[in-house]
Amino acid sequence: MSQQVRGVIARGKGEPVQVETIVVPDPGPGEAVVKVQACGVCHTDLHYREGGINDDFPFLLGHEAAGVVESVGEGVEDVAPGDFVILNWRAVCGQCRSCRRGRPQYCFATHNAKQKMTLLDGTELSPALGIGAFAEKTLVAAGQCTKVDPAASPAAAGLLGCGVMAGLGAAINTGGVGRGDTVAVIGCGGVGNAAVVGARLAGAAKIIAVDIDPRKLVTARGLGATHTVDSSSGDPVEEIRALTGGNGADVVIEAVGRPETYRQAFYARDLAGTVVLVGVPTPEMTLELPLLDVFGRGGALKSSWYGDCLPSRDFPMLIDLYLQGRLDLDAFVTETIALDDVEQAFARMHDGDVLRSVVVF
Template sequence: MSQQVRGVIARNKGEAVEVTTIVVPDPGPGEAVVKVQACGVCHTDLHYREGGINDEFPFLLGHEAAGVVESVGAGVTEVAPGDFVILNWRAVCGQCRACRRGRPQYCFATHNAKQKMTLLDGTELSPALGIGAFAEKTLVAAGQCTKVDPAASPAAAGLLGCGVMAGLGAAINTGGVTRGDSVAVIGCGGVGNAAVLGAKLAGAAKIIAVDLDPRKLERAKGLGATHTVNASGGTDVVEAVRALTDGHGADVVVEAVGRPETYRQAFYARDLAGTVVLVGVPTPEMTLELPLLDVFGRGGALKSSWYGDCLPSRDFPMLIDLYLQGRLDLDAFVTETITLDEVEQAFATMRDGDVLRSVVVF
């Protein structure tokens, strides 16, 4: 029997979000209903509200979430009622060409729940990233539920569902940061600071945080940055990074802004044969121009990181274990906890740069 819960929707492009009643159907084959305990306010949710993802309004927002499985549909074996889970938007299919080649972290056919959650009048909702967790309960594909240790704080654990995993994975999985490396991170919001934390976890010897905002640079220092570069006031970021790396440039540069000018900085701030990782999300109209001879002559690798190249079933339990051991400070990303009714204000706070994450706690 379907349930009615409170949830946050974006009804029309650019309009303030609203809290309304959501109808959640019983789980069908391969699906699960999850009682959401916490959900982070991610910039991607704002992109949805602004029409920057697609125009399939109305959207049920929220996707960085953790909670408890309430019920499952036929054929579900991955999780059971009562399991504490982190929701993910990479429910791998196991059958596409990436999965068959043993690379499920690049699955090309990830899936979501087949049924739709709706408004009371039957209007179908588009759940953000196939999750829609700014709601007391949500319907997802069972493969979107990753079981982890229930001792973890839901507010902290849920952030692995998107932004923190994206940054950690950009450094560790995509960038391949290892012991002794020098790493520069350009853009120190939630994702960038997670890349700083990932570089520290991987054993990088030098971690250089780059941003325009001194508040973000201070947070980066607290998460493991050994040096900071304030890019305001005409600072030459490339020269600053080179000066901190014996004139060579960093082994790995993570670009967490998603703009052509910061990508160029990343490209030239890396050492010869170094790696650039783009994890910042550009807008559709952005283009990039680089001298092809420089691309050839500098060698190395230019990579893009989508969801930190993570495999949730592998990475989430491991990272939660590190968190519970005190080796991964996920709590540092929870700047404030809020209610469903405060999501619109959280978007404004996020724009002002005052938080790493506001987290809705139920």
């Protein structure tokens, strides 16, 4: 029997979000209903509200979440009612060419729930990243539920569902940061600071955090950056070079998603170094680089989508590190808020004084 719960809806481009009653159907084959315990307010949700992803309004926002499986549909074997799970937007299919080549972290056909959640009048909702977790309960594909140790705080664990995983993975998975490497991170919001943490976990010897906001640089220091660069008052490329013996960093992670900062990342890397783009650009942005410089500098230019993570592999491992005290996920939770406070959290995001606001149910 379907259920009625409260959820945060974006009805039109740029319009303030509203908390409305939504209808969550019983799970069908391969689906699960999850009682959401916490959901982070991610910049991607704001992109949805602003029409920056697509125009499939109305959206049910929220995707960076953890909760407890309430019920499952036919054929679901990997999770069961009562399991504590992190929701993910990479439920691998197992059948596409990437999965068959042993690269499921690049799956081209990830699963979402086939049924739609709706408003009371029957209007179908588009769940953000196939999840829609700014709601008391949500319907997802069972493969979007990754079982982890229930001792973890839901507010902290849910952040692995998107932003923290994106940054950690950009350093560890995509960038391949290793022991003794020098790493620069340009843009120290939630994703960039997670990249700082990832570089530290991987054993980087020097981690240079770059931002125009001194508050974010203070946070980056607390999370493991060994050096900081305020790019509002100097050339970050020259400063990164000065901190690396004139060579540039082995890995430069661009966590802003702008052509200007990408060019900085490109020229701030060492010869044969790696640039990782994890910041999300907007559709109209273009990039121009001298092709001879691309050729002459060697190395690798990579994009990191979801930190190139495999949730079934990475989430349980990172939660274990969290419970051992080796990964401070709690440091990313700036504030906990109620469901009705999401619009205000978007405003705080613009002000730049939060890593994450987290809705707690």
